[in-house]
Amino acid sequence: MPALASRCLLAAACLLLLTPPTGSAAEPAPADDQRMAWWRDAKFGMFIHWGVYAAPAGNYHGEQVPWIGEWIMRQAKIPVAEYRGYAEEFVPTKYDPQAWATLAKQAGMRYVVITSKHHDGFALYDSSVTDWDIADASPYGKDLLAPLSEAVRGEGLKFGLYYSQAQDWTHPGGAKAGYDEGAGWDEAHRGRFDKYLQDIAVPQTEEILTRFKPDVLWWDTPVWMNKERAQPLHDLLSATPGIITNNRLGGGYAGDTETPEQHIPATGFKGRDWETCMTMNDTWGYKSFDHNWKSTETLLHNLVDIVSKGGNYLLNVGPTAEGEIPPESIERLQEIGAWMEVNGDAIYGTTASPCRRPEWGRLTRKGERLFLHVFDWPSDGVVRVPLRVATSYCRLLSDPSVGYSVTGGEEGLEVRLTGAAPDAVCSVVELGIEGEPEEVFQWTKPQADGRLVLAAAAAQTEGHVQQERIHGQTSLGYWTEPTDAVRWRVELPAATRFRVSAEVAAPAKAGLTVAAAGGRLGAEVTPTGGYQDFAVQELGEVSVDAGQTVLELQPRAAGWNPINLRSVTLTPVD
Known part of the structure; x- marks a missing residue:
């Protein structure tokens, strides 16, 4: 699995390509821009975690091993000799590389990255370096990567390889998460790390x-890697001039891309290309009892959210030991593909939104075209876009004959939609613009009854916090660190004292601070049962000054536990 997992165990154990204006001559792109061009346009790729770990499928000696499937050897501390026996059960006779490539193409993906060797040290090709590979250790006896490379490229997609360069739980000397250099849970692990790098990696x-x-080399888990150890690996890349690499080699080599894992950064990475990698359920490698599948709606909203921030989405599948992608993964990819077939123009080749995310969805841009990705079709028929810019047309992307009216003002654009949402998950409105848009900051004002209703979709987030959809409603989750925060811009005609309530879901109690110009409130969220069990809770009272101010919710470091938040309501105190 990607490096976040190893960091957790060790602790416990864009540049944007803007389309030139029509009629202007584009400057020759720098070499890096030329090399990165296809990747920046692609936006969507398939990650494949496949290996011997698919045989035990999360089970060891009749017991279900907690955590992710591909880490079963490390989690259960399976001896090397015993783990090698699972290769006898890794016989992918149902493997159909063409079907996998076709599925990726149908899903709207533009590249595929597969594990050539994961942390268990097992290679999916016939390696001359070791016999711990598919050709020598499995009855299958032949290479798995070359047929997939041919099929993927035959579909017009790019082909990439993941390689665990430092962590190796089978070969002596390879890094073992949570253990000192040269050690492990088995005598067979003993050896020098530098010799492992020289002889294996x-x-x-x-x-x-x-x-x-x-086309891509996806390094992972730079345990114990310094510049001297990483340099020989980095030097090999010169033989493949067009290759794209990530930031996980170690030794100070930044690579081309940042790789946030299992979360979407609040604002992307300024000046860096980036790619969120994410699972469809809770595991990367196949695990027979993991049925916690994300909905197609969640996966599609993730894709749009990532692209609206200038990133790529690398979405994982974990095939079985027989070589089949789980049907739940196939179903979701086909549904995403159906949406992409209609709306892909608003994804491929786009750049990040020119403004913060609005309550109703996200924006992407392609030169003089803006795409409004409407998650929540407005009940009053009005989509408010926080931009000032001249417009030339407004229409439904899936049916350009359906046009909408647009008006502009000091508080931005108002697009007046008609009828019901054409797509229940995400409807895309195409807007022609003239010139560079200027962002307008909109302020939440009291309703007629004096209440301030602060929705999750309208919040600005900091840290790991990200929006997600639970039971068809937007919430703020992944509050994993006490430094994470959410903010709203509010405007009051007069200083007011409010009673504060929040609709939250929490498996454990958590301390919060509500702060604004005028006052602070220390509050505690009580357990609701789980991350999807929402309830309205009273938090206390706080005073807020008149005028424009920022209201912020911060975790209190002492006793903080993650929560999901749907909304905060401030009701004037009589």
Whole structure:
């Protein structure tokens, strides 16, 4: 799995390509821009975690092993000799690389990245460096990567390889998460890390670069890597000039892309290309009893959210030991593909939104075209866009014959929609613009009864907090750190004292601070049962000054536990 997992165990154990205006001559792109161009346009890729760990499928000696499937060897501390026995059960006779490539293409994905060797050290190709590979250790006896590379490229997609360069739980000397250098849970692990790099990691990296010529090399878990150890691996890349690499080699080598894992950064990465990698359920490698599947709506909203911030989405599938992608994954990818077939123009080749995310959805841009991704079709028929810009047309992307009226003012654009939402998950409105848009900051004002209703969709977030959809409503989740925060811009005609309530879901109690110009409130959220069990709770009272101010919710470090938040309501105190 990607590096976040190893960091957790160790602790416990864009540049944007803007379309030139019509009629202008584009400057020649720098070399890096030329190399990154296809990746920046692609937006959507398939991650494949596949290996021997698919045979136990999360089970060891009749017991279900907690956590992610591909870490079962480390989690259960399975001895090397015993784990090698699982290769006898890793016999992918149902493997159909063409079907996998076709599925990726149908889903609207533009590239595929598969694990050539994961942390268990098992290679999915016939390696000359070791016999711990598919050709020598499994009855299947033949390479898995070359047929997939051919099928993927035959569909017009790019082909990439993941390689765990430092962490290896089978070969002596490879890094073992949570253990000192040269140690592990088995005597067979003993060895020098530098010798492991010299004998296994460097020659295998050279093998996969030479044999498969991947378009992407996805390093993972730079445990114990310094510049001297990373440099021989980095130097091998020169033989593949167009290759794109990520930021997980170590040794100070930044690579081309940042790789947030299992979360979407609040604002992306300024000046850096980035890619969120994410699972469809809770595991990367196949785990027979993990049925916690994200909905198609959640996956599609993730894609749109990521692209609206200038990033790419690398969405994972974990095939079985027989070589089948789970039907739940196939169903979701086909449904995403159906949406992409209609609305892909608002995804591919776009750049980040020119404004903060609005309550109703997200925006992407392609030169003089703005795409409004409407998650929540407004009940009053009006989509408010926080931008000042001249417009030339406004229409439904899926049916350009359906036009909408647009008016502009000091508080931005108002698009007046008609009829019901054409797509229940995400409807896309195409807006022609003239010139550069200027962002307008809108302020939440009291309703007729004096209440301030602060919705999750209208919040500005900091840290790991991100929007998600639960039971068809937007909430703020992934509050994993005490430094995370959410904010709203509010405007009051007079200083007011409010009673504060929040609609929250929480498995454990959590301390919060509500702060604004005029006052602070220390409050406690009580358990509701779980992250999807929402209830309205009274938090206390706070005073807020007149005028424009920012109201912020911050976790209190002492006793903080993550919550999901739907809304905050401030009711004037009589």
